[in-house]
Amino acid sequence: MQLSKLIVVLMFSLTATAALSQPAAAQSTNCTSSQQAAVQCFVANAVATDLTKPRYGMTLAQFEAYGVAVSEILRTNHTYLVLVGTSSAIADAMPPSNANGSANQSAQDVAVTQIVSAEVSEGLANATVATVQDLQWFSLDVTGAMNDNNGVMALLTPGVSLRIIDSYVVTGTTNGTVNWTVVDASLSQAVDNFIASGMFKVPGLTTTARLKAFVNSLAHIIYDYKVSTGRKSL
Numbered sequence: 125m126q127l128s129k130l131i132v133v134l135m136f137s138l139t140a141t142a143a144l145s146q147p148a149a150a151q152s153t154n155c156t157s158s159q160q161a162a163v164q165c166f167v168a169n170a171v172a173t174d175l176t177k178p179r180y181g182m183t184l185a186q187f188e189a190y191g192v193a194v195s196e197i198l199r200t201n202h203t204y205l206v207l208v209g210t211s212s213a214i215a216d217a218m219p220p221s222n223a224n225g226s227a228n229q230s231a232q233d234v235a236v237t238q239i240v241s242a243e244v245s246e247g248l249a250n251a252t253v254a255t256v257q258d259l260q261w262f263s264l265d266v267t268g269a270m271n272d273n274n275g276v277m278a279l280l281t282p283g284v285s286l287r288i289i290d291s292y293v294v295t296g297t298t299n300g301t302v303n304w305t306v307v308d309a310s311l312s313q314a315v316d317n318f319i320a321s322g323m324f325k326v327p328g329l330t331t332t333a334r335l336k337a338f339v340n341s342l343a344h345i346i347y348d349y350k351v352s353t354g355r356k357s358l
Contacts, residue, residue: 160192167191180261193258202329203250207263209282210239215270217283217290218346223354231352232271236263238345246338247330283358288314289339290346290358307343312336 155165178187220232243249296307
């Protein structure tokens, strides 16, 4: 896995479970005054010792705040699992590369941020524990760590749900044009079938209608990703 991204994920996982830190000599924060302070100190020390560095153009203070946000995400269980599952599926089915094998990190990043936004909009992820931006950054970090998986994803195939949705997009495409009316109706019926058969239960934070809206959003995001990367299917 990419070391810097893996360190970020593991670092914040440790702070969420232990909330412990040794204060650096120049650290002015009372690192034992609260769990938030402990996380801030942990992040500051990790940066000071070159274990990691601020990401996405953040200042150190913003990076410390992001660390606190991640520690809150990890406490939620539901949102944490949704985001990790999302990252795993994207790393498997929507890699940061074009159909010809050339790199295209931006295509994957856009897919990650759009899917997380859709999850928040449809009640599948909780944005009250952290901002949507923090949820997106967390998912980008986890996806980045999972991109280099040494073949594990090929065995687990966590992206199967995305590929199932894509199959409806492919079926509804004629001469390069997608009939979204047909695709959306087919996906809606598929969701009904999965629920009726007991294969899927609607999470308590959302409704069947919002779940269908999320699946339809996924279909459009997947299509945009394929256009960006030149892929015919996932």
